[in-house]
Amino acid sequence: MRLSVIGCGYLGAVHAAAMASIGHEVVGIDVDQAKIDRLARGEAPFFEPGLNEILAEGVASGxxxxxxxxxxxxxxAVHFVGVGTPQQQGSYSADLTYVDAAFASLVHQLRPGDIVAGKSTVPVGxxxxxxxxxxxxxxxxxWNPEFLREGWAVQDTIDPDRLVAGVPAGAEGERAADILREVYHTxxxxxxxxxxxxxxxxxxxKVAANAFLATKISFINAMAEIAEVTGADVTQLADAIGHDGRIGRRFLGAGIGFGGGCLPKDIRAFSARAEELGKSESVAFLREVDAINLRRRDRAVELTLEALGGSAFEKRVAxxxxxxxxxxxxxxxxxALDVAVRLHGLGASVVVTDPEAIENxxxxxxxxxxxxxxxxxxxxxxxxxVVTEWEEYRHQLNPAHAAELVKGRAVVDGRNCLxxxxxxxxxWAYYGLGRPRV
Structure with missing residues (x-):
């Protein structure tokens, strides 16, 4: 089937390459000439495991x-629209400027019988x-929402755990659903x-799924706050309650909280939309979910100051x-970067390392x-x-080896991953979030 993908950012580039990898003929469209030039050479403009391989193969195959x-x-036959919906400046609401612009431009190219599949995360309505x-x-x-996890996006596109199609009523909707089934034939x-x-x-x-995941993360971080004043260990707590099949262990990792381009802005946009609908009380808890999440960054900074003896001034922090x-x-x-910036603002000499994100x-x-x-x-x-749980920090960094390199043997485990x-x-003096001191 011939497909178009409007918007070649994170979502669109992955979707275009993945659809080509399962046999479709795909054209990706974006207003950013530099991005398009890179993609046309088979080069991903961002790091995502497995993307370069299917991108290069798709371009080479034609x-x-x-x-x-x-x-x-x-x-x-099908036009996927996957442009960004960032948070509006000065507001919690989603900015639909790019979505509206994409649709306004695309309608001039549509023919009777075409399917337009929206994939962007948008306010209900x-x-x-x-x-x-x-x-x-x-x-x-x-409306065909995406459920991609960064780091596993290629797998999640080709082999998703579920597919959702919002369609109009009647025969038109049934036909559209059948065509989407053909698109996702594998x-x-x-x-x-x-x-x-x-x-x-x-x-x-889409927004309910993200709100639930954010709530689960903030729940265990709220428990970490309680654990810190009672002497309990939040990691053992998470293990214990995670054995309950109704709860599960995934997303119960206490630490410095969630970030990225989805969860924070999506729960804020959901709150804003609920308020517009006159139902702000229904998702009022999401404001506290957001607040708990941001507090854990504060706590990571506090623990680092404690590890440094009370002051970050002219101290070197890795x-x-x-x-x-x-x-x-x-x-x-x-x-991770927020904590680094805050410590720099407190006078620390901050050095940051990361396997993939340094240039950004x-x-x-x-x-x-x-x-x-x-x-x-x-x-x-x-x-x-430790603020991003890369494998080379979690399991490949030997504490005895690290001790030979540093001046002060104090480690703050911002992800409780060590x-x-x-x-x-x-x-080492070990400082974990929601974990007792020894």
């Missing part, structure tokens, strides 16, 4: 092309409004659940991690020092702060 001209979308824009062309709008063949619903439900599925999560170079709303971090926060080599970043540090006893046995 099934995957890129353009800045919206006219290149003409002739596609957006699809119904955009359907009125698409209807005069004879095309059909569906996943359908594996019996992936394919849920057909109305527009509003499809929009809510920050292990800049990306908001491992397997990514994304520094949007990164708790340097562009965003040039006042910090960056060293790619982990061991060099550790050298002569008065304290070490073996606390192993670090203590190597002579």
């Amino acid at each position: 099934r995957l092309t890129f353009s800045t001209d919206m006219a290149a979308a003409r002739g596609a 957006t699809a119904a409004r955009l359907a009125e824009l698409v209807a005069p062309t004879g095309a059909t709008l569906v 996943a359908i063949a594996k019996k992936t659940p394919f849920i057909v619903t109305d527009y509003a439900t499809a929009e809510l599925v 920050i292990l991690g800049a990306a908001f999560k491992p397997h990514s170079d994304d520094i949007r709303d990164s708790p 971090a340097r562009l965003a926060q040039p006042q910090l020092e960056y060293i790619a080599d982990r061991d060099e970043a550790l050298r002569d540090a008065d304290a070490v702060v 073996d606390a006893q192993a670090w203590r046995d190597a002579g």
Whole structure:
């Protein structure tokens, strides 16, 4: 099938390459000429495991092309729209400028019978409004939210845990759903659940999922706050309650909290939309979810100051991690980089290392020092702060080896991802979030 993908950022580039990898003919369209040039050479403009391989293969095969001209979308049977919906400045609401611009441009290329599949995360009610824009062309709008995890996005696109299609009522909607089943033929063949619903439900599925995940993370971080004043160990607490099948252990990792380009802005936009609908009380808890999340960054800074003897002034602090999560170079709303900047503001000499995110971090926060080599970043540090749980910090960093490099053997485990006893046995003062002191 011939497909177009409007918007070649994180979502769109992965979707375009993944669809080409399962046999479709795909054109990716974006207004950013530099981005399009890189993609057309088979080069991903960001780090995502597995993307470079399927991108290069798709371009080489001729099934995957890129353009800045919206006219290149003409002739596609399905048009996926995956442009960004950032948080508005000075507001919690989602900024739909890019979504509206994409649809306004795309409608001139649509033919009767085409399917337009919205993938952007939007406030509930957006699809119904955009359907009125698409209807005069004879095309059909569906809402097909994405559920990608950065670091696993290629896998999540090709082999998702579920597919959701919000469609109009009647035969038009049934036809649109059938066409989407053809698009996702490899996943359908594996019996992936394919849920057909109305527009509003499809929009809510995405934001409700993100709100639930954010709430689960902030719940265990709230328990960490209680653990810190009672002497309990939040990691043992999480293990114990995680054995309950109704709760589960995933997303119960206490630490400095979530960040990135999705969870923070999505729960804020959900709160703003609920307020517009006159139901702010229904999701009022999300404000506290957000507040708990931000407090854990404060706590990481407090623990680092404690590890430094009360003052960061002219102390050298090694920050292990800049990306908001491992397997990514994304520094949007990164708790790791936020902690680094705060410590720098308190007078510390901060050196940041990360396997993939250094260049992005340097562009965003040039006042910090960056060293790619982990061991060099550790050298002569008065304290070490682990803020992104990359494998090379969690399991490949030997505490005895690290002790030979640093000036002060104090480690703040911002992700509770280290073996606390192993670090203590190597002579380190270990500081975990929500974990008792020894």
